[in-house]
Amino acid sequence: MIPLEAGITMLRALIPSPLHTTLPVPVGFGSTQELAGIVEKQAKLPGQAALLASDIATVEAIVQRAAPEFEAIATDIAHLGQQFLAEASVYIPKMLSANPALALSAASNMASLPGIYVEAAYRRLEEAQARLSSDTATLEGIAGQEHVESYGLGGPIQSDGQATAEERARGKAALAAAKSQLGTPYVWGGTQPGGFDCSGLTSYAWREAGVELPRLAEHQNVGRQVSQAELIEGDLLVWDGHVAMYAGNGQIIEAGSPVQISPLRTTNMGMPFKGYYRPQG
Known part of the structure; x- marks a missing residue:
């Protein structure tokens, strides 16, 4: 069961911040064609500039769709929070009733109330995530290392080395243990099957x-921080307020509502993403 104050705190934390994104203005590269002919290394500069401008326009369109x-x-x-309170x-006065049956019923209802509203808030977020999934995938593609390299901004992220057999x-x-819990309901503070x-989880x-x-x-x-390119099964994706586990094949497993498999992402309700980590024995 989720305590009353914890339920209020969780509902408040699930309210996303307003979406305000300022994007760079693409520079005009029309005059670089002559330079590109002189400097061989920059021969692809106009094409790279055009790609960047196209990506900025795509992101702007997604932000406009996502903001509402x-x-x-x-x-x-916020409305769920008001309904919750x-x-x-209504139940709090009844819990103080001299009628034991009425007080017990009210206490039982009160105990389950925070979980009901937190669950409803998570369902609302999941609905939004489903509606925005296509745009999210587009943004992740733009942010992907392979796409970024097409700007000519340098080589791939250097690896610290291959994962050991251990x-x-x-x-x-760890992944097998997590997968064994697929379908388990979300319980605030829950640490066991x-x-x-x-x-x-x-x-x-x-x-x-x-x-x-x-x-x-x-x-x-904790452990060793790794890049996305280095991810292996069991590695953790850590946000400031959420954590998930890499499940291979571009997927993660996380305790949503319920424990579920989701596409790999670095966004989670506006929380700052700390990175990928490999726990060490």
Whole structure:
């Protein structure tokens, strides 16, 4: 069960910030054609500039489409919070009733109330995520290393080395433990089969693989930081407020509502993304 104050805090935290994105103005590169003919290294500069301008236009269009959705989410979750408090205000006096049956019924309803509204807020966010999934995939493609390299901004991210056989074995074991919990409902503070929150799932899975993790999501940026290109099964994606596990094939497993497989992403309700991490034994 989620305590009343924790339920209020969670609902407030799920309200997204307004979407304000300022994009760079593409520079005119028409005059570079002559220079490109002189400097061989810059021969692709006009094409790269055109690609950048096209990407900026694409992102601007996505932001314009997404902004109303963000505003609607904020309004809907704020309304859920108001409904939550209104319903709680009905049960609280009844919990103090001299009638034991009435007091017990009110206490039972009150105990389940925060979870009901937090669950409703997560469903609203999942609906928005589904509607924005195509645009999200487009943005992830633009931000991808291969696409960025097409701007001519340098080579690929250098790897610190291949994963060891031991690291791969631990990661596979952690992923297997996480996958065994697919479909488990989200429970705030949950750390065991039957109910998990995000960091509860990753802590449980890595414990099964013999590695202890910090309890809070934002503290699970432990072990070796890796690049997206280096990801192996079991690696963690850590946000300031959420954590998920890489499941291979461009997918992650996370304790949403319920534990589920999702496409690989670095966005999560406006939370700052800390990076990819490989827990060490």
